[in-house]
Amino acid sequence: MIDVRNLRKSFGTLEVLKGIDLEVAAGDVAVLIGPSGCGKSTLLRCLNLLETPSAGRLEIAGRKLEFDGTTRVPERQQAEFRSATGMVFQNFNLFPHMTVLENVMSGPLLNGLKSKAEAKKLALALLDRVGLSQKTDLYPRQISGGQAQRVAIARALALEPKVMLFDEPTSALDPELVGEVLEVMQSLARDGTTMIVVTHEMGFAREVASKVVFMEGGHVLESGPPAEVLGAPRTERLRSFLSKVEH
Amino acid sequence: MIDVRNLRKSFGTLEVLKGIDLEVAAGDVAVLIGPSGCGKSTLLRCLNLLETPSAGRLEIAGRKLEFDGTTRVPERQQAEFRSATGMVFQNFNLFPHMTVLENVMSGPLLNGLKSKAEAKKLALALLDRVGLSQKTDLYPRQISGGQAQRVAIARALALEPKVMLFDEPTSALDPELVGEVLEVMQSLARDGTTMIVVTHEMGFAREVASKVVFMEGGHVLESGPPAEVLGAPRTERLRSFLSKVEH
C-alpha cells in the first residue's frame, strides 16, 4: 500500500529526513515513535505532499512519485496523489465557521464529488460511527477536544482515503478525553483501515499496531512488530527513550 | 501549614468551587486530581489570590484571610499573603526578554529583597539544583520545554516560599521531557518542601504524594493517602475517572 524509498527532506541547509525507507501493507497500522524533532511530522507531511521531499521515491495505493530536489508536482497531480491519504492533526483544525456536520461534509461537497444530499448522508453515517450523531449542529467551539478530534477523523474519512495519517492525535487532549479518540482509532484498525500513527500512547502502540517504527535524527533506527521493538529494543537509544516516555 | 475551610468561588452566576475543605501539613505533598473543569486550577489560584474567593477561610503559613463576597484585600496585604506561596504554571510563563539567569533573579531583585550580587548567587545555586547551570545565559526561546519548566521552578523557589503550587506542570511538555521535571519535583519533595500539585501523572501521585485529593464539580469527593484513594476508590465517579486516565 505504502512504499517509501530513501526519502530525504531538507529545510534550507537543515536535513531533517536522511533517507527513510518504510513499507506499510494494506490493513496495517504503523506507529511512528521517536524523540521530539526527529522528523516524524515531516515524514507524515511528505506522504501527502504538504512538504515536497528533496529526494527519494513515494508510492501510495499505486500512485508513484519520484523526487530529485527540483521536482515540482503540478497542482492537479498533487491533489490526485493526496486523495489517497486522509490526515488528522494534533490541533484538529476544524473549520470554526462550519457546524460539525458541515465540517464532515466539506470534503466531498466542496470538491464536487457528491451532491449535497449524498454528502449529508455520508457525513451522518460517519458521525454516527465516531459516536457523535447527537452533535451534528454544534460549532467546533461548542464541543470538547475529544469530540473535535473525532469530528476531524470523520471529516478525513469522508473522502474515503486509502490510508489515514494521524499526527499525535491525542496530545492536545485532556487525559480523560484521550481514551475516546483512541477507541475510535482502534475501531478503524479493526475494520482494516491502513493507518500511520505518530503517538506517544505506548498502550495503543502495543495493542493496536502491527508495526512500530522508531525514528531518531532523521533515520529509522528500528522497526518491526511491537512485541519485538517495544519488548526487546535492540539499540541503547530506544531503550533510554522508552524508559523516559514511560517514566 | 495550609488550612482551607469551606472555600467558595463563583464567576458571575457560575459557582466553580462549592465549599472546599483542605488541610496540608508542612512537608506534605498533596496531589489534586479530577476531570477537566472541576475547579482544580481555580482552587490553586485562590490560594495565592490570583482569584479572590467568594467565601470561606484561607490560612497559609500562619497568615489568615476570611472572605464574604465583598472582601477586597489591599494590594500590600495581597503581596504579603502571596509571598508564602510560589506558583508554577502549565505554560511556564517565563519572561521572554530575560535570560534564564535574569528570570530566576527577577523575584528577589525586582522586589528589592536582595542586592544584585546576592540575587545572582542564589539564582545560580537554584539553577544548579534544577540541573541547568549550563544554560544561564540563554533566552527562554532557546531552551526546551522541560528546561523552561525547571527554570520556572527555580524562579519560584528564589523567593523562598513556604508552599509550592504546581498547576499541571508537565502537561505542555513532550512525553520524553516530562521525566526531568517530575524528577526535580520529586527532589523538592524529598527535601521537605510543602507542595500542592495538580497533575495527571498517576505514577507521580502514587510514588510521591502524601495525600491525593479527588475533586469533581467544585467539591472534594475523596481525599487521603494515595494507596487508599487510588488503590481503593470509594466512589463510582473516581473509579471511572481513574480507568479513563489510565486507559
Place this chain on the structure above:
Amino acid sequence: MYEFDWSVVMDPQLWLSAVGVTVAYAVVTSIAGLLIGVVLGLALVSRIPVLGWIIRIYIHVFRCTPLLVQIVWFFYALPMITGWTLPDWFAAGLGLTLYMGAFSAEIFRAGVISIEKGQWEASTVLGFSYWTKMRHIILPQATRRMIPPIVSQAILQLKNTSLLSVVAVPDIMYAAGGLTMSTYRPLEVYTFAALLYLVVLTPVTLLANRFELKH
C-alpha cells in the same frame, strides 16, 4: 475677548446637503476602494511574481504621497495628459477610491495571512483547490477579523473627503469655507463643522468598538 455668535451656522439646508455629499462620497469611495483592495489583496496573497511587485509599488505610492496631490492628479492631470475628460464626480472620487484601495489591500492581505496555518493545511489535505480554500475556508474567517481595521480606515476616509473641497465638491468643509467667507465667523463655522463630523462618526465608532469586543 471674542464674542461668539452661533446664529451664523443656523443653515440646516446647507449643512444637510453638505453632510449628504460627504457621506455619499465616503461610502461610495470606501466600497469601491474595498473592492479594489479585495482584488489586489488576493493577488498579493497568491504571490503572482511580477504583478505582486506592481501592486506593492501602487500601495506604497498611494500610502506615501498626500491624498490632496492624488486628487489633483486624477481631477486635472489625467485629462490634461490623456486629453480624456472624466465626469467631475468620478474624477473627484477616483483619488479617494484608489487611496482607500491601497490601504484596504494591505488590510486584506493581513487578514488573510492572519488565518492559522492549520486551516490552510487542513483544506489542502482535503484536496481543495486554491479558490475553494479561499472562498469557503479562508475568506469567511478573514472577513470577520478585517472589519475593525476596515472601519477605522473608513472613518479616516470620511474625514479625508474634506480634501475634495479643493476641487469644488460641496462637502462639509467646502460649505464651511463658503460660510466663513460670507460671515467672517470661521471659529463658529469650523467648530460646528467638526461637530458634524463627530455626530456622523460617533455611531460608526461605537458600532466598531462593539464588534471588536466580540472577538
Place this chain on the structure above:
Amino acid sequence: MYEFDWSVVMDPQLWLSAVGVTVAYAVVTSIAGLLIGVVLGLALVSRIPVLGWIIRIYIHVFRCTPLLVQIVWFFYALPMITGWTLPDWFAAGLGLTLYMGAFSAEIFRAGVISIEKGQWEASTVLGFSYWTKMRHIILPQATRRMIPPIVSQAILQLKNTSLLSVVAVPDIMYAAGGLTMSTYRPLEVYTFAALLYLVVLTPVTLLANRFELKH
C-alpha cells in the same frame, strides 16, 4: 495638450528648507504625541474610573474630527477665547501633537493588552508591584509590538503636517502652494512635492517592513 515645464520646480533651497520644516514638525510632534500616548495609554490600562472616561472622550474627539479644525482651534481659536497667545511654532504643533497623542494612546493600550495573561499572572505571583510589572515585564515586551503601528501612524503624521500650511508653517505643501502661485504650474509643483514625500517616506517604510518581518 498641456506642455510640462519642470524647470519651475528647480529651487533646491526652497525645497530643502520645506522638507526640513516638514520632517522637523513630524518628528517633534510624533515624539511629543507618543509621550502623551504613553501616559494616557497607561492610564487607560490601569482602569482609573473617571479619568478613563475623560481619556476615552479625548481620544474619540481627536480621532473623529478633522485635523484641520484642530489645528485651527489651537492656532486661532485659543487666543481668541483666552486672549492668551501661544508662540506660533508651539500653537501650530499642538493640534498635530494631540492628534498623534490620541492615536498613539490607542496603539499603546492595544500593545499592553496584547501581552499574554500568563505574563501578568507570573509577575503577580512573584509579588511584583503594578509599576514593577509594567516597567520590567510588560512594557519591554509591548514596545516591540507597538513599533509597526507607531511607524504607520508617524507616516500619516508626516503627511498630515501638510495641514500646517493653513497656519503659515512653511512646510512642503506650503512651499508648493507659494511656488504654484508665482509660476502657475500647479501640476509640476504638486507632483514634485508628492515625490518629495515619497523620497522621505520610502526609507521609513522599508525599515518598518523589515521590523515587521522579524516578528
Place this chain on the structure above:
Amino acid sequence: EALWDKIERTGEVTCGGIHSYKPTSFYTGSDLVYEGYGPNVCRQMVADLSKEMGKPLAVKWHETTWQTVVLDLQAGRIDIFPGMTATEERKKALDMAGPLYRMTDCVIAGKKAETKPTWQDYNTPDSTFAMVTGTAQTNFLKTDVPEAKIMTLKEMSESVMAVQSGRADYLLQELPICLQTFSTAPQVFSGYTVPTPPAGIPAAAGLRKDGDGRLRDFIQKWGEEKRADQSIAPLLIEGFKAAGMDTTKIPEGIEF
C-alpha cells in the same frame, strides 16, 4: 484646438465662478447663476465676443476655487477667468490678457491695531500683514513696505482668522473686499483706509495657452478699450451692488 475655434464650434464659453467671495464672485442660483464683478466682466466679454464672431454664444459656468482656478484653466474646464494678476513668470504657464481694470489697495486693521494714512506709516516691524499666498499685493508689500512683517496663508478665511486672533494686525486687500469685509464683520476690525499714495494692481484675464492667441488678442483689445473710456466701471459697480454693498462708501476719485 484653439480656444477661438472651440468656442465658434460649440457656441459656448465656460466662465469660472467662485462660490462665496463677495463681491468678486458669488453663487446666487438665479438666472445669472454667479454674480459679482468677476462674472459680470466675463458675461460682458462673451456678449462682445458673440458680436465679433457674428453668432450667438451661451455662457456656461464652472465652479472653481482660488487654489484650483489655474488648473481649471489649464485642464480646459474653464475658458476665461478675469481677475488674475499677470506676471512674466505666469505668462509662461497661462495666456494673460489685460489689464482689464485696476483695483486700488486698502488696509483693514484688526481690533488691536489702528489704521494709518500712508504706506510709509505701515513700514515698521510692528505691522504684521496677513496675506494670501501668491497675491500680487504680497509682492507689493515686499518691495514697497519692506519693513512690515508678512504672514502668508492659503486662503482669505485664514487671513481673517489671523487678524481676529491677533496673530496678524492688518489685511491688505482690494478696495471692494475691504468694504465688504468691514460691512460683514465690523466687530472684528477697527477700521480701514486707502493709504497714500494709492497703489493698485491691474487685473487681467487668464486663458489656457492654446498656441493660437486669437481669443487672447481679442480680450486684450477689449480690455484696452474698456479701460480707456472707463466703461468697465459700471460692470464692477453693478457687482458691488449685487453683493449688497453701499457703493456710496467708495472714496472719491477712485479709478478702475
